[in-house]
Structure formats: structure tokens, C-alpha cells
Amino acid sequence: MLQMAPEEMRELAHHVTDILVGRVEGLRSGRAWEGDFKDALAQRLDEDPPETGRPALDVIDRAVQDVLTNTLRLDHPRSFGFVPTCPTWPGVLADFMVSGFNVNVASWIVASGPSQLEEVVVGWFQSWFGLPEGAGGLMTSGGSAAALHAFVAAREAAGNPDRPVAYMSDQSHSAQIRAARIVGIAPDRIRVLPTDAAGRIDPGAVSAAIIADRSEGCTPTVVCANAGTAAAGAVDPLPELAEVCAAEGVWFHIDAAYGGFAVLAPRGAVALEGIERADSLNIDPHKWLFQPYEAGCILVRDAGTLEHAFSIGHDVLQDAVWGTRHANPADRGIQLSRSFRALKVWMSIQAFGMAAFRAAIDNGLDLAERAAEYVRDSSTLELVSASLSIVCFRINPGDLSEDALTDVNREALARILWGERAFLTSTMVNGQFVLRLCIINHNSTWDDVRETLQAVERYAAEATGSSSTTGTD
């Protein structure tokens, strides 16, 4: 009923291959952003499911034309908004293989090969981040789920206290706040502490808050540091925070979803020093490790903390423990049925080797440094911050009010979205509306970055009535 003949299966797969490879070939010459408004798309797509089938080739073509091309091309070399990713082809093929083999990495009896390979890949991550023997982890859907795992483990490690408190900076990602709320940390016990001009939390303030909370009968449960804020790439003072957590006996979680894999490049490792002291760490291979969505990971210093928090027996799973005197993957996290996310990481790294990955990460750090220099030298642009691969800046010809500056920058952003091949987004830094480049695509070149900045300068010139002024090249 739902089966296809092998020849049709092959024909359809070749058709999809042609579309996907053609897409990659044409990526650079097209625009980074495409999209449409909800009403228009609803008109095109809202319909009841058909009673009888339609030719699969037509279904594929319609999915491409009406749906898949109405997206931001996150892997476009000029896609600098939010945190983009540019997956490798072996990573994409791995996802195809995982679906085709119908893999469920829940337990050893269901998937012994994939279970072991996930341990291998997570073991690589542990060693890159300097975690000790006895550490462990789990591939997750992404950074938000990984953070949630960390908060559950931290809460259980603290004995599931009545009045748990979490500490993070005002630059922490909303996923951390969401995770805290999900595990039952009341909003008024999530301490959002201010940051300095560089977007970094003050360890002394964390220590003081912990002591104050404890004196009021609350239980300090988790300190959540940033190893690369999403807004500005800021890295919290990790060694000092580790000291505070060790002294106070509080769980030390690090959100390294965006920035973590910078450790593979020497200057990134320097920037992220102290990351090896985390009790838990969330990282996203689907960001700076060039994997297709979804590929997140939670790492913990002591694998037992995850198993303690998540392992639950069940009669219908009693066969899952046959022949195993070790945890099954599903004992370490939220999911029971789980896709096989480690394969894409493994296949990519096997095919290209670590040297190529290091070089690709270095490329992002290089381009961000050059972008910061370019902005610094521009007469119409102002550099607001630069850390890891994120550069925040704004149009600032020097003679406009703060409100007017916000308007001009907002307008520039809109015009680039609609009129340029490039895509960037904005954020707030120190209360200022700024434009923001996140440069981590292995295909991005200096031309991509420079021409995007030049486009901003052109809008700056038009908006402020001055002539276009180009920085050094």
C-alpha cells in the first residue's frame, strides 16, 4: 500500500540529488534570503490531505517550489544573521542514510552499532573540551534541549530543592531561561545579572548573589555561563566562575552552543580557557561544526549525573537491558526513540579530517577579525563589539541622536534584507540597536564579508546624505 518499486525509489532519489546538488552549485549566485508572508503562503498551501495519491515526482517538485525555497538560505556564504550553519555533504548524506536505515538509538538491543558510534563521537567532544575520564553525554536536538538536560541534572544533583535558584547574565540565551522555567525554577528565582561593556558577567556578583540567596533559605542550584553569547560572542570569565562554583558547591553549566567549537582553533582555545571545568556543557555541532540540523549535544563531567536524573525502568522496555551491563543511550536523556545524530558528525570528520575542520573554524575567526578592522577604519560605521566570530557595529556618521541612529540602522537592515544577496540581523548591545554579523560559514570569503559591509556603507551614505565612504580593503 505504501511501498514503491525499487526503480521508482531510485528515480526519485536521483531527482532529489540533482535538486540538492544544483542548489549548492547555485547558492553563491542567488540571494541569501527568500520568503513570503503568511497569508500568501496559506493561500498556496492550506488544503485538506488528498484521498488518492499524486505522482511522487510532482510532490517533490512542489515541495521545492512552494515550500523549501521560501526560506533563508542559512548556508549561503553571505548568510550572517542569527547563528547560521553550512552543512557538509557527508553530513547531509548521513541524515539520508539514518532515515533510510530507520535507526532508533534508544538502546543497545535496538541499535548496538549506532549506540557505540554515538559514544565514540561524544568521546571526541569530551576530549576536545578537556573533560575527564568518567564524563559522558548525549546527542540532542539542539542547544535548547541540551541546556534543559543540564538544568534537570543540576536540580537533581542539588537534591531537588524546594526553592532552587539559577544564575545567568543578561546576555544569556533565552533557551537557558526557558530551560530553567521548564524544570520548575520560578521566574523570580532566575537571577539575571548585569554584564560589563564587553557583555561579560561579574564573578563577584555571582558569588554575592549565591551567598545572599542561601542566607534567605533558597538553594543555589546552577550557574550558567556563556562561552560565546549569541548576541556578541562574549565569553564569561570561565576560570573565575569555576572558582566561585567550586567554593560554593554549585553546579557549573556552560552554554557553548554557538561558540564551543572554537576550541579547535588555537586562538579559540585561548578565548575559551576554563571551559574544561564545567559540570555540564551544551554544544551544537549544527552550528560551528558544519552539520545539518538537528545536532546538539549535552556533555557532563560525570555521566552518572545524567543517568541519575533520567533513567526510568519500564516493563515494556525490559528487554532493552538484555546483555548490557551499561547504560542505554535513552537512560541519559529525555528521548526514548532517538534518531542517530552522531553519524553525520562522524562521517564528516572521517571524510575531511580534523585539519580541514580546524581550518574551516579558523576561517570564521579570520574573517571576523578582518570585518572588525574594516568597520574600525570606516568613517560611517562604528564598531561596537567583536568577539569570536561575531561583529556588532552600527551606522554612525557622528551627528545623529540615538533615536535617529536606531532608525537609520533599522532601515539599513530592512533594505539589505529586501535588496541585497546578503542577510544579517540586529541585536541590542549596551542598550544600543546594532547590526550584527555572525561569520562561521566555511565557504564565506573576504569578498562576501567586505561587499556586505560596503552595502551597509552605501545605505549609510544615502540615509545620511553624505557621500559613500569606503574603509580600507
Added chain:
Amino acid sequence: MLQMAPEEMRELAHHVTDILVGRVEGLRSGRAWEGDFKDALAQRLDEDPPETGRPALDVIDRAVQDVLTNTLRLDHPRSFGFVPTCPTWPGVLADFMVSGFNVNVASWIVASGPSQLEEVVVGWFQSWFGLPEGAGGLMTSGGSAAALHAFVAAREAAGNPDRPVAYMSDQSHSAQIRAARIVGIAPDRIRVLPTDAAGRIDPGAVSAAIIADRSEGCTPTVVCANAGTAAAGAVDPLPELAEVCAAEGVWFHIDAAYGGFAVLAPRGAVALEGIERADSLNIDPHKWLFQPYEAGCILVRDAGTLEHAFSIGHDVLQDAVWGTRHANPADRGIQLSRSFRALKVWMSIQAFGMAAFRAAIDNGLDLAERAAEYVRDSSTLELVSASLSIVCFRINPGDLSEDALTDVNREALARILWGERAFLTSTMVNGQFVLRLCIINHNSTWDDVRETLQAVERYAAEATGSSSTTGTD
């Protein structure tokens, strides 16, 4: 650095296609289960990442040989253990396309076409389950994550009480208990109520427990019913539970991960009557809707309850709301970066049509009924329960003690695992160790089921020293 030439990309994709199509062609003639022990696989797979790359074709072949074939073939027509799935080819191709297009369905600005298509597919589900206008939902990684969303929404709807209580049966899936614990419902406030011989909870007992808890200052927060227990396919009395929840003002969640899609077949719809009264519902298209992992879904009666629980603003996402006066997908759940799970459902249904899906679901119900009849007529097998597509039975020649029966059935299970093409698992029903068939594969035939039962009868005969006795065919 991490780029491949188009010709190599095509060649590799064709190679993967040949492997996947060949696998499907050979599925029936091979064994359902393959696997190995951890030590053996560790010896084969544990190694550091290579510094330089290896030929991608070799990497693919090694992934297949050392990893992907060491798994239970969940889509084998004789794979009856746990809850299996058999994905359609358009569903598999959709996953390939989603990875290749690098889609992130976080928000409208990032993926407008996919955001709209997810609403379309979730809308189909809503109508199949009889949810009213104003309902909403979100595709999730699976049933565990979907249940977690329901528990968060229920807790927030109850005003985030200090002493929340959850109610479920002793047949509820461990994922429900895990979800309750994650959101901070203490283990001693998770009321696990006993079930009758058919595995169904008593609505009167739920009502009494709610009243008792309230009188002791606790806050009854969520009743979690089963629409198809994983152990035996039992359906809790949904209309009566809905009445209790309405009368007491408690959130009514239904776990329909395994059984939900039975509503598409007329007799399934009868069995699941009352499901339309849920406040929330978790369903798994990667089970009885024939999709590859991962495809779960949370549905809620009022979309606002999800948005209230999960929506969090963030500076770095401020551009995500441009041009939208409606929720973004990420406002409704845990994930921010999200893969595009709805595409596989949509492509499968477009290509085959609803009639084919209904027939495929009916096939599972048919085969389970015939299996139950076969067991009933067998002189060595005893029927313990049969509901939806799950048949629980045991070898019982009539003259053995309970302990001896457990040993004989355990041995039979082990011998089928190692010696037969088929795969089944066990569970506990009313304190008895039973064998269990979950029959939902659209490719399974009566021969597949009958020959599996005959194999159990053969082991029964050998173990008990009697001659093989075959039931009616």
C-alpha cells in the same frame, strides 16, 4: 575546505541510494535483528578522529558495514518488538531534502514556507483528532518530548502551583513519569493508579485521588490518560476521564504516541472515542503513520496555552518578529533551531493519499485480530490480552508453575531473537511475564505473523517435551 565537487556529491548520493534501495529490496529475506556486544563494537569503532580525510565512499561503506547494519531492522515485516515503524520512501526522501536545504523552522523570517507547511500538517492532525478551532500544536522529536510540552503547559495553566500532582495509570509509559519529574512534580506527587485486568484506569479512583489531594493542600495539575498503552494497547476510559477532568478543572492529557493514528480506521476511531476532549495529546507519526524517526507531535486544545508556556523574547531574535503578527513555531515549544519534520508527513500523504494510509493502518488491526484468534485456538499458547494492534500471549501448556512458565517464555524469546528472522519482545501484564507482538508495519502479511507464532509454538513444544501443536491457520 569542507566542500566537494558537484560530480563527487552526485556520485556519493547515488551510492547511498543504491545501498538504501537495495536494503529495502533485501529486507524480507534477511533477519529482523542484528547486533553485537559493546566490547566487540568498541574494538571495531573506538578511535581518535583522523587528522586528514579519507575517501568519502569508503567512509559510507564503513558506516554501513560496521554501524548501520548492527541494528534491529525496525521496518522488517517480522519486526514486532517494542513499537516498530516502517517509513515510506517519500518520508525518507523528505528527510534528505530537509538536510540538503538546511532548513531551520524556528521562525517566519528564517523559514516561511516550512513554517506554513508545518501548520498545515498539524492542522490535519487536529481535524483527525476532532480538536476545535483555536487548537494548535508543534512537531517534536517524539512522544517523550511531546509529553514534556504537555506537562509544562498543564503546570503553567494551573498557575505553576507549589505542590502540583499528576495522575496516571500503572500502565502509563515511563516517558510520562519522566516528563512529570522534569517539570518538577516530585515523585511522591506522581499518583500511579492501578488498572483493571484489561489495563485500564478507574475514573472513579482518579476523581477520588484528586479530591483527596486537594483537601490536603496539593494542586491536581494533570491527568494523563492512555490511548493505547505501549504494553498491551489498552485504552483508558477517555469519555469518563474527560468528565472527571471537566468537573474538577484539571488538565486532561492523552498519551496517544503509539495508538493515536488508529483513529484513521473506523474501528480505531470507535476504540479511541473521547480523544477529542483532550486538553493536550501526544502522537507519533514515526510510529503508526509510517514516518522515519524523528516525528512526534504535541497537540493542544488551545494554542495559547503552549505560547504562554514557552514564548520568550530575546534581543538576538528581535528580527524574528518582522512582518509577523502571529506566533513563530519556536514560540510554542522547547526548541529554537528546529528541523522540518512536517515535510515527511506531507510528502508521504501527498504521494500515497489518505485511502492508502487508512488501509495500511487497517492492515495492522486486521493482523492483530487474526493473531489473537490464532493464539486463542492454539493448544500451547495462551492469549493474555489483545487491543488495537498489540497481542500479548504466553506459552502455557497448562501444567507448569508460574515460575516455570516465566522461564519457558523467557527462553523462547531468547531463541527467537538469536534463531529466527522475526523479532518480538516481552512485557508484564497483571504480573505475568508475557510475549508481545506489536503489528503496525504496512508490509507485514498474515504469513509473517503466523510463521512467527508457529516458531513460538515449536519452542513451546521443545521446551515442554510435547509434540508441536499448530493452531488453526
